[in-house]
Amino acid sequence: MTRAMLRQSLLTLMCVAIGFALVTQLRTYQSITSDVGNLSPEERSVIIIGLIDRNAAAEREIAVLQAQNADYRRTQLNGTSNLDQLVSDLTALRAQTGAVQVRGPGVVITIDYALRAADMLALINEIRNASAEAIAINNQRIIVRSSIDEQNGILLVDGVPQAPPYVVTALGNSTTLMGALNRIGGLLRIWNEIEGVAVNIEPRDDLTLPRISTMPTFRYAQPIP
Amino acid sequence: MQRLALVNRSWLTTIPLLLGGIVVGLLMTLRSGAAPQTINPSRNxxxxxxxxxxxxxxxxxxxxxxxxxxxxxxxxxxxxxxxxxxxxxxxxxxxxxxxxxxAGLSALRGPGVVVTLDDSTSSLPSDAVDVNRYIVHQQQLVTLVGVLWNTGAEAISINEQRVTDQTSIYCVGSTIIINQELLAPPFTIRAIGDPASLESAAITSPLLADLWSRQREYGVVINVKQKNQVQVPAYTGPVTRRHLVAAP
CATH class of the missing domain: 1.20.5 (Single alpha-helices involved in coiled-coils or other helix-helix interfaces)
Known part of the structure; x- marks a missing residue:
């Protein structure tokens, strides 16, 4: 069991289905649509189902935003305070950015192997793709700007050294997460085939993920008016 | 806010296959008694x-x-x-x-870097062993974005897609999907932060050694440029987060 094997497995994971069609596709990205025509029926159905889900999610959020905006207008017309609405909007945002701890169903992934930073980045990408709503590594909350790095082969999460076994918790629909993370050809399946790498995934009804310890700030970025 | 979970992809991929199998099976049964015809349902x-x-x-x-x-x-x-x-x-x-x-819901601007990645322009040798080495993959994009966050980037976008905490980068065949939007190369990665450190990390980070070796050996195109002003768009898709609650 070598690191090379692990890395090889990452390579395998990347675009598993590319295959022979690729040769003809190099430099022929006339349009994305023509690409879609070149995919296999299975790949096309993955794309179609993803788009259907996404559009349904957008429709739900549009309905929510319309209701919220109507509430703001009504309250403003009545001349009453918008405090409750503002606080509720702020709380929802704070759950998203890691400013508060969050609770919900999800999965616990345990990996007993000294992962490198690139592996952990790939894993977090995989978990996000499985539609996780919040993630923590060894009880450290991962947000968009979290740093996952390494120094002398030691994994660092936001600068804090981590040792195996890594316990990665992800909140979201636990059935969806289990299915997506366990899927054939998925990163965790591939890792689990490698001798010496022990991967375990378990669904949970109630998990709590901590808030991040330091809120990131903006030194360089400014809102575009 | 209401959220919609993406449905388990592997299952959903299996279901159409199963249904397809059943339909084909049924058709075969139905047709077995009929005179053979040359109906060739075109793949196209x-x-x-x-x-x-x-x-x-x-x-x-x-x-x-x-x-x-x-x-x-x-x-x-x-x-x-x-x-x-x-x-x-x-x-x-x-x-x-x-x-x-x-949360990535507002557009930001500031100094930073612009990294462009494109598939190799070299003509593929007839004896090419691994075609995958000539094109940009999800793993290179994932690692590059990771390196930029590690170097203090404050906001990142890929083409017009803002990278948020729910953003994943994945390939379906040759198509790369980010925020459930279909993208094709070239990829333009914009990052706001300290231009000199971001540029240096994008060029010298050991995590990106594989990417740069693809440039040298296979002609994958990489360009890193410092910029006085980079604009990163707001995330425009839905925010799906309906399984969790804030637990103060």
Missing amino acids: TAASLSVTRVTELRARQQSLNSDLTRLREEQGVLQRKATENQGNLEEIRTQIDAQNQL
Whole structure:
């Protein structure tokens, strides 16, 4: 069991289905649509189902935003305070950015192997793709700007050294997460085939993920008016 | 806010296959008694049907995205109106604005870098062992974005897609999907932060050794440029988070 094997497995994971069609596709990205025509029926159905889900999610959020905006207008017309609405909007945002701890169903992934930073980045990408709503590594909350790095082969999460076994918790629909993370050809399946790498995934009804310890700030970025 | 979980992909991929299998099985049974005909259901017809479907769904996606953007902007205006000249409420609104920035829901600008990645322009040798080495993959994009965050990037986008905490980068065949939007190379990665450190990390980070070796050996195109001003767009898709609650 070598690191090379692990890395090889990452390579395998990347675009598993590319295959022979690729040769003809190099430099022929006339349009994305023509690409879609070149995919296999299975790949096309993955794309179609993803788009259907996404559009349904957008429709739900549009309905929510319309209701919220109507509430703001009504309250403003009545001349009453918008405090409750503002606080509720702020709380929802704070759950998203890691400013508060969050609770919900999800999965616990345990990996007993000294992962490198690139592996952990790939894993977090995989978990996000499985539609996780919040993630923590060894009880450290991962947000968009979290740093996952390494120094002398030691994994660092936001600068804090981590040792195996890594316990990665992800909140979201636990059935969806289990299915997506366990899927054939998925990163965790591939890792689990490698001798010496022990991967375990378990669904949970109630998990709590901590808030991040330091809120990131903006030194360089400014809102575009 | 209401959220919609993406349905388990592997299952959903299996279901159409199963259904397809059943339909084919049924057809075969039905046809067994009929005179053999040369009906050859063209693969191309099936392909062009689903291409049409994808085109329609993407058009719908763009129109829903602009509705989302409009409603979010409208909410911002209503929030400002609700809090103007009201000390304690103004403080909450300032916090909402700050959280929106962190959540990727507002467009940002500032100094930074622009990295462009493209598939190899070299003609593929006839004896090419691994075609994958000539093109940009999800793993290189994932690692590059990771390295930029590690170097203090404050906001990142890939083409017009803002990278948020729910963003994943994945390939389906040769198509790369980010925020459930279909993208094709070249990829333009914009990152706001200290231009010199971001540039240096993008060029010298050991995590990106594989990417740069692909440039040297296979002609994958990489360009890293410092910029005085980079603009990173707001996230325009839905935010799906309906399984968790804030637990203060």
